Amino acid sequence: MAQIELRRVSHRYFTWKEETETLRDVDVSVEAGEFVAVVGPSGCGKSTFLSLIAGLIRPTAGEVLLFGEPLRGPSRRVGYMLQHDHLFEWRDVLQNVLLGAEVRRLDLRRARRRALDLLERYGLSNFVRHTPGQLSGGMRQRVALIRTLVLEPDVLLLDEPFSALDYQTRLFLGDEVSRILREQGKTVVLVTHDLSEAISMADRILVMSRRPGTVTADRRIVFSAGRPVPTEARRQPEFQEYFNRIWEELREHVRV
Amino acid sequence: MSGFERDTGLRPVATSRGPEGVDGTAGRREAPGTHPAGSRSFLYERFLREQRRRLVRIRLARWFLVAALLAIWEAAARVHWVDPMLTSMPSHIASSFWKLASEGRLGVHAWVTLKETGIGFAISMGAGLLAAVALWWSSFLSKVLEPYLVVLNALPKVALGPIFYLWLGDRLSIYGMAVAISIVVTVMMLESGFREAGRGKLKLMEALGATKWQMLRLAVLPASVPHIVAAMKVNIGLTLVGVIMGEFLSSKAGLGFLILYGGQVFQMDLVMTGVALLALLSIALYGLAAFAGRVVQRKYHVE
Structure with a gap:
C-alpha cells in the first residue's frame, strides 16, 4: 500500500483579482521508505503540493490519501x-x-x-x-x-529546507540530513528548485510543469555504487547523465 | 560524524544595548575575527578613543545647553528684559520647589498624579491587550471594527472630557481621560504587532496541529514582546497626558491641578514648578517602562 497517494488532485485559489489554478490532475503515489524529490520551475505549485500532503490546505478536486485513508487536516504521522x-x-x-x-x-x-x-x-x-x-x-x-x-513521523515533508543557507553549509547539511533520514527509515518528500540537490539525495524525481502544475516526468535514480551520500553521488558517473536527462525535461517548463 | 566541528562555530552573542548604538560599550562587543581583548590593534584603539571623546563632547554639550538656557532665563528676568511675573525665573522656581517640597505638598501632588498614571496605564495596557487579542482572534471582527478604530484614533479625545465628567464623576473621569487617550494607539500597535509576529511561525504551528489558543500562547504573544514593549513606552506617555488633561478638567490634587491652580492665581513660580516636576516624572516613567521592557526582552531573547 502506498503511504502517500494523490488521486487526480487539482487545486485552485481565489483572490479578488483572479482565480489561480496551481495544480491540475496530479496523480502521485509514494511507497514507504522512499525518498522522493519534486523539482520544477518556481511558482509551479511545488509548495502547494506539500501543503496538501501536510493537510494545511484541501484539494479543490481529487483526493489525498495518507496510509490509505483520506486526509483531514494535519496528520500526526507527518512531519x-x-x-x-x-x-x-x-x-x-x-x-x-x-x-x-x-x-x-x-x-x-x-x-x-x-x-x-x-x-x-x-x-x-x-x-x-x-x-x-x-x-x-x-x-x-x-x-x-x-x-x-x-x-x-513516518513521513517527512521538506520544503526547500536548505535554500536559506549558503552553498557550503547546504552541501554539508544535505549529507547530514540525508544520512539522518535514511538512518531513521523515513518516507521523504523533498521539494527543491535545485536539480543537483534533488538527484544527489532522492531515489525518485518528479518533474512538475509550469502552473497549473502537473507531474510530467517520474524518474528513478539508481547509482551503480549503491546509495552514496549526496556529495559522493555528485561525483558518480551516472550523475551527469541523470542531470542532463532531467534537465531536458525540466527546461521546457522554465521560462526566464 | 564527518566534520561536525566545521559547523559548530558560535555566532557572536548579541550584546548590543538598544537603539543608541555606540554608547561607550563598543569595546565590550566581540565578534569572531576581531582581535581578542588585550591585543587590540592601534587603529582600533584610536577608533575607540575617538568614539569615547565624541560621546563626552555630546554629553557636555547637553549639560551646557540646559545650563545656558537657565542662565539666560535667570538673567533676562532679573534685569527685566522679560517680565518675571509672566516668565518666573529659575531661582524662584527652585525656592518654590523647596518650599512646596518641605511642606510635603509637592510630594502629595506628585504622588496623586503618579498613582493615577499607574492605574490608568494598567487599565489601558490590560484592556488594550485583551482587545488586540480579540482582534487577532477574529479577523472578521478586526475588519468590522477597522474604520471605528481609525475614527477613534483621529478624534481628539480631549473633546470627550465633559462626557467623562458627567458619566464618571469628578474623580473617575481622570481615569476615563487617561485610558481614552492611550488605549486606541495601544490597541492599534499591538494588533499590527500580533499580525506581523511570525507568520512563518504560525505556519509551523499549524502544521504541528496547534489550536488557536496554543498559537496565541506559544507563538504570537512571546513573539510580540518587542511590540508590547513599544506599546508600553508609547502608552505611559499618553496616559500621563490623559491624567493631566483629566486633572485640568476636574481635580483637587495632582500636578495638573497644581499647574492649573498656579495659573488661576497668577503664580508663575507655581506653574513652572509643576511643569518641571512633571517633566521629571515623565522621564522617570518612561525610563521605568523602557527598563521593564529591556528586562522582558532579555528574558525572551528578542530584539
Missing part, C-alpha cells in the same frame, strides 16, 4: 520542515525541539529523552541550553529537523 527554521528565539534549543510534543500534548518526559538522544546523536549535545541566536544557520536547520523527528 513538515519549512524553508526557514522558525526557531522560537525565546526558547532554548531543547525547548524548541520539544515544541511539537508540547503542542500535541505528548508524554513530555519521553519526548525529552528522545530529544536529548537525537541532539546527542546529531552533534548538538553541547548546545542544548543555547538560544537560537547563538547558533549558525546550519545548526539551526538541524535543530529544526530534530524538532520534526522528535514527533516520530
Whole structure:
C-alpha cells in the first residue's frame, strides 16, 4: 500500500483579482521508505503540493490519501520542515525541539529523552541550553529537523529546507540530513528548485510543469555504487547523465 | 560524524544595548575575527578613543545647553528684559520647589498624579491587550471594527472630557481621560504587532496541529514582546497626558491641578514648578517602562 497517494488532485485559489489554478490532475503515489524529490520551475505549485500532503490546505478536486485513508487536516504521522527554521528565539534549543510534543500534548518526559538522544546523536549535545541566536544557520536547520523527528513521523515533508543557507553549509547539511533520514527509515518528500540537490539525495524525481502544475516526468535514480551520500553521488558517473536527462525535461517548463 | 566541528562555530552573542548604538560599550562587543581583548590593534584603539571623546563632547554639550538656557532665563528676568511675573525665573522656581517640597505638598501632588498614571496605564495596557487579542482572534471582527478604530484614533479625545465628567464623576473621569487617550494607539500597535509576529511561525504551528489558543500562547504573544514593549513606552506617555488633561478638567490634587491652580492665581513660580516636576516624572516613567521592557526582552531573547 502506498503511504502517500494523490488521486487526480487539482487545486485552485481565489483572490479578488483572479482565480489561480496551481495544480491540475496530479496523480502521485509514494511507497514507504522512499525518498522522493519534486523539482520544477518556481511558482509551479511545488509548495502547494506539500501543503496538501501536510493537510494545511484541501484539494479543490481529487483526493489525498495518507496510509490509505483520506486526509483531514494535519496528520500526526507527518512531519513538515519549512524553508526557514522558525526557531522560537525565546526558547532554548531543547525547548524548541520539544515544541511539537508540547503542542500535541505528548508524554513530555519521553519526548525529552528522545530529544536529548537525537541532539546527542546529531552533534548538538553541547548546545542544548543555547538560544537560537547563538547558533549558525546550519545548526539551526538541524535543530529544526530534530524538532520534526522528535514527533516520530513516518513521513517527512521538506520544503526547500536548505535554500536559506549558503552553498557550503547546504552541501554539508544535505549529507547530514540525508544520512539522518535514511538512518531513521523515513518516507521523504523533498521539494527543491535545485536539480543537483534533488538527484544527489532522492531515489525518485518528479518533474512538475509550469502552473497549473502537473507531474510530467517520474524518474528513478539508481547509482551503480549503491546509495552514496549526496556529495559522493555528485561525483558518480551516472550523475551527469541523470542531470542532463532531467534537465531536458525540466527546461521546457522554465521560462526566464 | 564527518566534520561536525566545521559547523559548530558560535555566532557572536548579541550584546548590543538598544537603539543608541555606540554608547561607550563598543569595546565590550566581540565578534569572531576581531582581535581578542588585550591585543587590540592601534587603529582600533584610536577608533575607540575617538568614539569615547565624541560621546563626552555630546554629553557636555547637553549639560551646557540646559545650563545656558537657565542662565539666560535667570538673567533676562532679573534685569527685566522679560517680565518675571509672566516668565518666573529659575531661582524662584527652585525656592518654590523647596518650599512646596518641605511642606510635603509637592510630594502629595506628585504622588496623586503618579498613582493615577499607574492605574490608568494598567487599565489601558490590560484592556488594550485583551482587545488586540480579540482582534487577532477574529479577523472578521478586526475588519468590522477597522474604520471605528481609525475614527477613534483621529478624534481628539480631549473633546470627550465633559462626557467623562458627567458619566464618571469628578474623580473617575481622570481615569476615563487617561485610558481614552492611550488605549486606541495601544490597541492599534499591538494588533499590527500580533499580525506581523511570525507568520512563518504560525505556519509551523499549524502544521504541528496547534489550536488557536496554543498559537496565541506559544507563538504570537512571546513573539510580540518587542511590540508590547513599544506599546508600553508609547502608552505611559499618553496616559500621563490623559491624567493631566483629566486633572485640568476636574481635580483637587495632582500636578495638573497644581499647574492649573498656579495659573488661576497668577503664580508663575507655581506653574513652572509643576511643569518641571512633571517633566521629571515623565522621564522617570518612561525610563521605568523602557527598563521593564529591556528586562522582558532579555528574558525572551528578542530584539
